[in-house]
Amino acid sequence: DVKVTQSSRYLVKRTGEKVFLECVQDMDHENMFWYRQDPGLGLRLIYFSYDVKMKEKGDIPEGYSVSREKKERFSLILESASTNQTSMYLCASSSPGLADNEQFFGPGTRLTVL
Amino acid sequence: GQQLNQSPQSMFIQEGEDVSMNCTSSSIFNTWLWYKQDPGEGPVLLIALYKAGELTSNGRLTAQFGITRKDSFLNISASIPSDVGIYFCAGLIAGTASKLTFGTGTRLQVTL
Numbered sequence: 001d002v003k004v005t006q007s008s009r010y011l012v013k014r015t016g017e018k019v020f021l022e023c024v025q026d027m028d029h030e031n032m033f034w035y036r037q038d039p040g041l042g043l044r045l046i047y048f049s050y051d052v053k054m055k056e057k058g059d060i061p062e063g064y065s066v067s068r069e070k071k072e073r074f075s076l077i078l079e080s081a082s083t084n085q086t087s088m089y090l091c092a093s094s095s096p097g098l099a100d101n102e103q104f105f106g107p108g109t110r111l112t113v114l
Numbered sequence: 115g116q117q118l119n120q121s122p123q124s125m126f127i128q129e130g131e132d133v134s135m136n137c138t139s140s141s142i143f144n145t146w147l148w149y150k151q152d153p154g155e156g157p158v159l160l161i162a163l164y165k166a167g168e169l170t171s172n173g174r175l176t177a178q179f180g181i182t183r184k185d186s187f188l189n190i191s192a193s194i195p196s197d198v199g200i201y202f203c204a205g206l207i208a209g210t211a212s213k214l215t216f217g218t219g220t221r222l223q224v225t226l
Contacts, residue, residue: 004156031212042120042202042218043157050212058213090156094212102147103204103214105156 003027004106006091012112019078021109023091030096032074033103034058034066037088049074081113120203120217128225133190135220137203145206146179146186147214152199160201161188193224 007022023032031050035043035058045058047066055066063085067075074093078085088110092103118137127133137146145164149157161172163179163186170177176189186203203217 009154035216040123040218042118043204043216045213048213092156096212102159102162103212104159105149107156108154 004091004093004104006089006106006109008109009107010110010112012114013078013081014114015082017078017081017113019081019111019113021076021078021089021091021111023074023076023093023106024072025074025091025093025104026072027093027095027104028071029093029104030071031094031103032068033092033094034064034074034076035090035092036060036085037090037108043090046076081111083113085111086113087111118203118205118215118217120220122220123218124221124223126223126225127193129194131193133193133197133222134187135201135203136185136187137205137217138185139205139215140184141207142183143186143205143215144183144208146177147204147206148175148177148186148188149202149204150199151202151219157202190222193222195224195226197222198224 004025033048034046049055049068065077088108090108091106094103120137148160151157161177166183168179174191178187200219202219204214
């Protein structure tokens with residue numbers, strides 16, 4: 001069964017802290033994505049990666065960075081957390097091929113920045 | 115980034131009723147996906163559509179890829195309480211290499 005896991009379901013951090021959100025997939029997918037989800041705004045793409053050590057900016061990359069050292073793991077980094085980064089963060093993965101558009105999501109991390 | 119116009123934003127319906135929601139865009143899409151998100155969970159793929167005019171069912175759910183390739187519809191027949199959640203459409207524009215564009219979601223609540 002397809003599985004995407006995220007390191008934390010809930011996280012509370014203080015303004016200015018460095019925050020790491022981890023995502024792991026066990027499907028050998030090449031593509032991995034980080035989104036944030038806010039009420040009324042749907043899912044907005046932060047960063048994505050097509051391969052190890054490769055990253056591309058999404059629609060809202062400001063204030064975030066990512067790391068993909070291994071195929072199965074994609075990390076989202078908030079260098080200096082701010083209150084406007086309080087949100088639900090969703091990781092997803094997909095594989096090039098016939099159904100390469102079908103992204104599988106993790107359960108999400110609800111981050112609160114105080 | 116572009117977003118899809120999804121409507122309605124929310125719905126309150128009674129158990130047993132049919133539900134319809136749709137997504138529209140000014141851009142042409144070559145793939146449409148419909149996801150459901152339960153409270154506190156990540157979205158789960160319900161239906162994928164790959165051809166204009168395609169009509170696909172998954173149990174009580176039916177989705178259609180609009181002929182103009184700028185819209186898609188999702189219908190749920192005979193709703194039940196576990197249909198509660200947020201439904202998202204997502205589309206892929208040709209040439210954007212697996213980057214999905216998501217709708218803003220339709221929140222469905224079902225009353226007994």
